Structures are given as structure tokens and as C-alpha cells.
Amino acid sequence: xxxxxxxxxxxxxxxxxxxxxxxxxxxxxxxxxxxxxxxxxxxxxxxxxxxxxxxxxxxxxxxxxxxxxxxxxxxxxxxxxxxxxxxxxxxxxxxxxxxxxxxxxxxxxxxxxxxxxxxxxxxxxxxxxxxxxxxxxxxxxxxxxxxxxxxxxxxxxx
Amino acid sequence: xxxxxxxxxxxxxxxxxxxxxxxxxxxxxxxxxxxxxxxxxxxxxxxxxxxxxxxxxxxxxxxxxxxxxxxxxxxxxxxxxxxxxxxxxxxxxxxxxxxxxxxxxxxxxxxxxxxxxxxxxxxxxxxxxxxxxxxxxxxxxxxxxxxxxxxxxxxxxx
Amino acid sequence: xxxxxxxxxxxxxxxxxxxxxxxxxxxxxxxxxxxxxxxxxxxxxxxxxxxxxxxxxxxxxxxxxxxxxxxxxxxxxxxxx
Amino acid sequence: xxxxxxxxxxxxxxxxxxxxxxxxxxxxxxxxxxxxxxxxxxxxxxxxxxxxxxxxxxxxxxxxxxxxxxxxxxxxxxxxx
Numbered sequence: 125x126x127x128x129x130x131x132x133x134x135x136x137x138x139x140x141x142x143x144x145x146x147x148x149x150x151x152x153x154x155x156x157x158x159x160x161x162x163x164x165x166x167x168x169x170x171x172x173x174x175x176x177x178x179x180x181x182x183x184x185x186x187x188x189x190x191x192x193x194x195x196x197x198x199x200x201x202x203x204x205x206x207x208x209x210x211x212x213x214x215x216x217x218x219x220x221x222x223x224x225x226x227x228x229x230x231x232x233x234x235x236x237x238x239x240x241x242x243x244x245x246x247x248x249x250x251x252x253x254x255x256x257x258x259x260x261x262x263x264x265x266x267x268x269x270x271x272x273x274x275x276x277x278x279x280x281x282x
Numbered sequence: 283x284x285x286x287x288x289x290x291x292x293x294x295x296x297x298x299x300x301x302x303x304x305x306x307x308x309x310x311x312x313x314x315x316x317x318x319x320x321x322x323x324x325x326x327x328x329x330x331x332x333x334x335x336x337x338x339x340x341x342x343x344x345x346x347x348x349x350x351x352x353x354x355x356x357x358x359x360x361x362x363x364x365x366x367x368x369x370x371x372x373x374x375x376x377x378x379x380x381x382x383x384x385x386x387x388x389x390x391x392x393x394x395x396x397x398x399x400x401x402x403x404x405x406x407x408x409x410x411x412x413x414x415x416x417x418x419x420x421x422x423x424x425x426x427x428x429x430x431x432x433x434x435x436x437x438x439x440x
Numbered sequence: 441x442x443x444x445x446x447x448x449x450x451x452x453x454x455x456x457x458x459x460x461x462x463x464x465x466x467x468x469x470x471x472x473x474x475x476x477x478x479x480x481x482x483x484x485x486x487x488x489x490x491x492x493x494x495x496x497x498x499x500x501x502x503x504x505x506x507x508x509x510x511x512x513x514x515x516x517x518x519x520x521x
Numbered sequence: 522x523x524x525x526x527x528x529x530x531x532x533x534x535x536x537x538x539x540x541x542x543x544x545x546x547x548x549x550x551x552x553x554x555x556x557x558x559x560x561x562x563x564x565x566x567x568x569x570x571x572x573x574x575x576x577x578x579x580x581x582x583x584x585x586x587x588x589x590x591x592x593x594x595x596x597x598x599x600x601x602x
Contacts, residue, residue, distance in 0.1 A: 317521050333520070334448060334449055334452075335520070336446065336448055336494070336497070336513055336515060338497035339494050339497045339498070339499070339513070340520075342497065342498070364520060364521075375520075375521065376520070376521055396521060399520050399521045400518070400519075400520060400521045401518075402518070403518060403520045403521075404448065404492070404494070404513075404515050404518055404520075405518060405519070405520030405521075406448060406449035406450075406516065406518060406519050406520070407519045407520070408449070417449045417450040417453070417516070417519075418519040419449070419450065419490075419516055419517040419518075419519055420517050420518055420519040421517055421518055422490045422491070422492060422517050422518075423492040423499070423515060423517070423518045424492060424499070425499055426499075
């Protein structure tokens with residue numbers, strides 16, 4: 125199972141955790157994050173979401189985030205899978221798993237990774253709500269912007 | 283499935299996550315923590331661990347931590363299961379799941395909960411290592427000690 | 441009056457049992473029970489500074505009153521998680 | 522020379538297509554390609570300040586050189602996770 129993935133299939137947290145944990149019997153701490161499709165957003169009743177990706181670059185961006193985390197928290201093992209296509213309410217859009225000998229590092233990696241995803245991974249959400257639909261737009265992606273990277277780091281380590 | 287549990291059976295993160303996520307379609311963020319038995323500790327090669335609990339009080343202490351988290355992060359939903367008995371290397375000793383509309387709250391709850399477990403839940407680890415065995419002793423449990431509670435809070439929210 | 445004493449982890453090992461019945465005179469506190477225990481098992485004494493206690497599976501203080509039939513637990517520093 | 526232009530999300534909607542082929546004169550940069558695009562589709566212009574760009578599926582700058590056969594992507598602000 126690839127550490128970084130962009131897929132139309134339902135995400136499998138258990139499988140990713142097993143992969144990350146395997147062969148890491150020195151790692152006592154596994155932190156995980158799952159993003160679920162919410163039934164409302166900004167006062168709108170959400171019907172479903174559609175995720176679109178620039179797949180090859182999204183995959184690279186996920187890999188980049190994994191590399192950044194490993195540099196920051198040596199020895200951490202981390203995997204992240206993002207789903208695209210149509211997602212129903214309650215389905216997982218992203219799963220992140222981080223394992224480390226130190227629970228502080230496992231948590232920080234997970235927290236850092238989800239912030240970075242929202243900063244630099246070329247994936248877009250189209251929200252289908254009751255009465256219309258809209259592309260959501262968050263951050264201007266710039267992986268070399270040290271300021272946003274530091275912001276993610278501060279959130280993770282604060 | 284109970285939110286708080288002390289059990290001799292293998293822990294089931296997927297089932298706990300499903301339970302916590304169910305009926306919470308407004309919650310987009312699910313953070314989870316899993317503690318795994320490590321193959322070494324303090325330079326010793328660990329063979330396996332044995333966990334012992336004062337079960338009725340351990341269950342209450344887990345429930346107390348859940349209450350504390352809910353007071354601190356309103357709306358958060360959290361479950362925590364601790365396994366006892368003999369655990370092999372790589373097996374999960376504890377699983378914690380926290381769901382919230384805010385990922386910061388989901389992470390903070392999870393982080394707070396594991397710190398509090400190590401502070402106030404009457405469970406003990408006996409380490410069977412190559413060459414002997416030893417009871418590990420950490421914190422003097424005192425749920426009313428506001429200083430240790432604040433320490434857990436600071437770690438969670440820093 | 442009779443109380444049930446529960447001992448865990450290293451305290452259990454030192455006492456050689458996890459559960460025993462003690463007769464103590466009323467009125468009694470957790471401290472009374474502990475003193476009666478350590479009088480017989482002096483190896484337990486050194487835990488007084490770091491242990492926690494519970495009465496009927498609720499955390500309590502050494503000064504807490506103990507009644508006939510109560511369960512009094514002595515808990516070494518915890519190491520769960 | 523010919524480059525493949527990829528557009529995503531709202532940019533794709535505005536252009537009515539997610540992929541198109543442009544002829545641009547060499548030497549060209551991402552900016553050259555963008556200018557040729559917005560000349561025909563002025564509704565895209567307002568994205569110049571907030572979009573990101575990529576050449577051959579690597580993030581790049583507007584000043585990056587573009588060669589024959591390259592894939593140039595224009596990306597509105599991202600909203601994954």
C-alpha cells in the first residue's frame with residue numbers, strides 16, 4: 125500500500141494503519157486523522173461533495189509533505205490517502221496515519237500533515253448544497269512559501 | 283459499544299470510530315490515538331507486557347476523562363478503550379477516538395485524553411523483558427490535582 | 441468491623457495477595473486500615489508517599505472514613521496507556 | 522510550438538474545458554501561455570493573483586520557461602482535506 129495516494133475508492137484507515145505500524149515494533153504511538161464530509165457548511169445544507177485533483181501533482185505534494193514531516197520529526201512514519209470523486213455525507217475524504225516512538229511526534233506529524241494538505245495539495249472541493257453548488261477555494265498553493273509552512277509547523281507543535 | 287471500556291479482548295479501533303462518528307454528520311474531524319506495545323524500553327528487550335487494572339475505578343476514571351474533555355471542548359465526542367491482560371509486541375493497549383466539527387478540538391481531546399490516562403487511570407504495566415520482569419510505575423494518581431490536569435491541558439492545547 | 445483490602449501491581453506482589461480481609465476497630469479511616477496492614481507487612485510502608493487510595497472504587501484520601509463492609513484499595517503509581 | 526494547458530475547478534468551469542492545446546511562439550514562459558489564454562477568455566484574468574501554476578506536474582513560477590510538448594497547469598486556490 126502506497127504511503128501517499130489519491131484515489132476514487134473508499135479509504136481504508138485500518139489497512140493504512142497496519143501498513144504504517146508494520147515493521148515498526150519500536151513505535152509505540154500511532155496518531156491518525158480522518159476528515160469526514162459534513163452535512164453542513166457555512167449555513168448551507170450540504171448534499172454531497174465532489175473532489176477534483178490534479179492527480180500527478182497532488183500525489184507529489186502528498187509525498188513532499190511526508191518528506192517534510194520526516195525531516196522535522198526524525199524516525200516518524202507517515203502515510204496519507206486522499207479520496208476524490210463524489211463523496212457522500214459522512215464518508216472519509218482524507219486519512220493520515222503517523223507512527224513514532226514518541227506520541228508527541230506522532231500527533232505533531234498528523235496535525236502538520238492535514239494543515240499542509242490544505243495549503244499545497246492541488247485538490248478542490250465542489251460543494252453540492254440544497255439550492256446550488258459552489259467550488260470552495262482556500263489557499264493559494266505555494267509549497268516554497270516558508271511562511272505558510274511555518275504556520276503549519278506552529279499549529280502542530282504549539 | 284461503550285465509550286469507556288477496560289477489556290481483555292483485542293481492541294477494535296474501526297468499531298470505536300464507527301460508533302463515535304455515527305450520528306455526528308456535523309463532525310468533520312476525527313482524531314485517533316493508538317498505543318502499541320513496543321519491543322524495547324529503557325534499553326531492555328521487551329518480550330511482552332501484562333496490564334493489570336482496578337477495573338471498576340479504571341472505568342470510572344476513563345469516564346471522568348471523557349467528561350473533562352467534553353467540558354473543555356464542547357460538542358466533542360470521545361471514546362477510549364484500554365486493554366488489560368497479556369499483550370504481545372505490536373498489540374494495541376489503548377485506543378482513543380475524538381470527533382468534532384473542529385480538527386483542533388479533535389486533536390486536543392485525543393492528546394489530552396492519553397496524557398490523563400497516564401495520570402489518573404488505575405492500570406499498571408508489568409514488563410517481561412529478556413532477563414527479568416518489572417512493574418512500571420509512573421504517576422501518583424490524583425484526579426483532583428489541578429496541576430497535573432493543567433499539565434495535560436497545556437500539552438493538548440499548546 | 442471488617443473491610444476488604446485490595447492491593448495492586450507491586451503492592452500485591454509485596455503482600456503476596458491482591459485481596460484480604462482486615463478487622464479494624466470503628467471509627468476507622470483509610471489510614472487506620474493502612475496502619476494495620478503495614479504493621480504486619482513493613483515492606484509496604486515505603487509506598488505511603490506515592491500511592492493513591494480508593495474506598496468502594498472511588499478515589500479517596502487517607503483521612504476518609506471507612507465503614508463495615510467497605511472495599512479499601514491501595515494503588516501504586518499508575519502506568520497505563 | 523504546442524503546449525497542453527490543464528485547467529481545474531472553477532478555472533475549468535470558466536473555460537468550459539479542462540484541457541486544451543495552445544500554439545505559442547518560442548521562447549515562451551508560463552506567463553506567455555497564460556496571456557494567450559486570457560486574451561481569448563478574459564473571465565480567467567482575475568485568477569492571476571491567487572492561482573498557482575505547474576509545468577509538467579511540478580509547481581513552477583509564471584516566469585518559468587515552457588518548451589514544446591510541455592503540460593502547463595493553472596490551479597485556483599486549493600481546498601482539499
